[in-house]
Amino acid sequence: MKKKAFAVTLDPATSLSNHTGSWRTLRPVNVFKLPPCNNQCPAGENIQQWLYYAGEGDYEHAWRVLTEENPLPACMGRVCYHTCEGKCNRGFLDESVGINSVERFLGDYALEHNLGFKIPSRETGKKVLIIGSGPAGLSAAYQLRRFGHKVHIVEMGQEPGGMMRYGIPVYRLPRNILDAEIKRITDMGVEIECGRKVENIEAEKRSGNYDAVILCLGASISTNVDIPQGDTTSILNALNVLGEIETKGDIQIARRVAVYGGGNTAVDVARSLRRIGAEPIIVYRRNRDKMPANEEEMDAAIEEGIQVKWLSTIAEARKDSLKIEKMVLDENGKPKPTGEYEELPADAVVLAIGQNVDTSVISKISGLNMEKDSVVIDNETMMTSVDGIFAAGDCASTDRTVTRAIGMGKHAARSVNAYLNGRAYKKAEKHEIAKFEDMHPWYYTDAPKQIREELEAARRCGTFDEVQKGLTEENAVFEARRCLSCGNCMECDNCYGVCPDSAIIKLGAGKGYEFNYDYCKGCGVCAQECPCGHIKMVPEQI
């Protein structure tokens, strides 16, 4: 203490002995809410977190966070139908964040810079057999390998990739990208044996001494429908057409082709046929609103000059024309025949009305429960009714997308790991979702979405070149920075700044903040001004 006159001079900062925290009735706490994009992602990606690092320009870290959940970002950045963007809170403000395009940028960045996955530091000595090398199989293999298990994939096709290779056309997913991302998984030590169909799964499991099996067979058979036909019109199925285009680069087919169906496969077939010089016309029994195909894909098809015959079914196929029956939608949106017919000139029909699981092999497994053509699995553990046999992907799901398959593969692998360690697997519980109402939109400025450049429609028709191009680095960073960081801290310093009592401690870059409860009076300004809804006021326990 300085020598001084009584009650005239005070020492600096002596107020620190007055702990104003005792005034508090409400206490600020950090809450971590689940961003709606993460909640929506069928692969369970931690989108908000990898956008955070991408926005900082730390692409490798962003990619490492992304690939914790999904080993195929360059593929998914191209073929995923990005339902996450439909749930993005930024959509309430201007436009949703282009998550898919940033994912692709990160995937391409990793390929360009030869980033690889870490090789497991320890081998567990356990062996797992995976049937099928589609997205579910690859995802499961990758996750199992990270745990240190030995993984053997058996694939019946000549090359790995499943529907990503034999179902998705090249203009959406160039094969060098697919090959490179698969190679990264085999580089971890995953074995893929192609060109062999496993005929007896139980015998294979025994003879190979596998500790567990994951069925990732996919849905590889096109659904058939009985159309009365004359002797000359050819009726083909979608998967054969796409497979032949994939393996031979071309297909012998008539000029005027009717593609029957309204799903994504129908659009893929039509757009592929357009590229080899045919004139496809999609015939669909309902209207555009009720069409299950992805809207962006359908827009692209229409841009490319593909015709659609809405509200129509094929009643009969004749020599060079089809007999089309007109339909109407009833009040429930179900199509009803009208009895009115018309002619549609067409030389061939491609059926794209759905895909089924090849049950010839799995039905031989004793005690395996099936429902329709799907394998019944436990939703939590992904195990089938047979102990030690798990299933993932299209063969065990009715939601048949690549992203869903990757998510299921991941869960199956984690469950197998738990099974091999004698534990029961439980999926992590989802926490509270960050709603737009939790955010403080005033702090965010308007920023237009960055659009990926596309090949001009006129130039698309003669080539299988990729239609959608990637974002530049500048655009990708911009896009990543559009993320609102819903429910999670983005280190904006707002709480630290607005506290009238200087009762928030900034711990430094990347370390976040701490409440100093010695001085916090519980006014709640920090919670009200947090842009991300990351602070909550809870009653103080007395």
Next chain:
Amino acid sequence: MLEKIKFYQTGSNTVGNRMLNPAMRTIQASEDRPNSLISGHRACQGCGEALGARYAIDAAMKATNGQIMLVNATGCLEVFSTPYPESAWQIPWIHSLFGNAASVGSGLAAAARILAKKHGQENAPRIIAQGGDGGTTDIGFGPLSGMFERNDDVLYICYDNEAYMNTGVQRSSATPPAARTATTQLVGDAPGADWGKGKDVPLIAMAHGIPYVATATVADLRDLENKVTKAMSFHGARYIQILVPCPLGWGLNSSSTVTAARLAMETGFFPVYEAEYGKVTSVRKIRQKQPVLNYLKLQRRYAHLTGKKADPNVVARLQAMCDQNIKNFGLLDDDNTEAAPVAIQAFERNQSV
């Protein structure tokens, strides 16, 4: 390349941004900010004045490399920051009387200049005098005008919370019309503070032709820091009036301090601008215009204007006042600021409203 890209995640509206170059961040965002007014002070929960004082004095500390002395008028800030035997200040600070902060500032500035000369120092410490709206616009107004008139080298900061909060929310000449205070109760034909009373001190300061006059609020930190930094680059008399919402006196939720200040700006209720040598040089534009009702609704001192028995004519009159501010100062993008601003009291007194 990363430097060039704009920060749309939060724009520059938040206090900091982890992606900004540290040199471009606000002073409040830095881990080693001066914290001139430190924790442990006895301001109410959510006090706007405590926040505004730290924002402003920290910025002045940064701008002068810590060479600051503070003079404080009597008022909330003085009382809550220095109850015997504690002080929350970390810099030289003096309190004399309610009304004489500007005069003490003038004296200190003269003394600092003489002492620096005597010791052969090039730069004398800078002086900031500060007070609430009562100590500034009412009680200390004579000394303030004198300091302006003599162009003494003092920055005067008025923390405007629109009434005498320390003594129990009595009306001051900065209290807006229709607001309820302890001395303007909800009685008679025109409940709350009278129309056609009060004064606009920033405009009066401009009329002195002093080097720098500005208004600011605690809801726009960057703007506030820029203004204090700019004020410290001038010598001579300077004046900044900072709107600091008072949760207790305004009947605000304690968490709504910053929100209320933001709405005061976004409605046009409190125009934010700066002036050099008597001329307005820049105006903080409204980003998302809001009706005045949204501002009134937050505050219990205006509860009589938002309830069932509310008189819509009074709200309309307040809205007209905001619209007039927007027009006078050009607070919206499409307006220009060429017309000379007029004190809003003139508008209140104008019978043609």
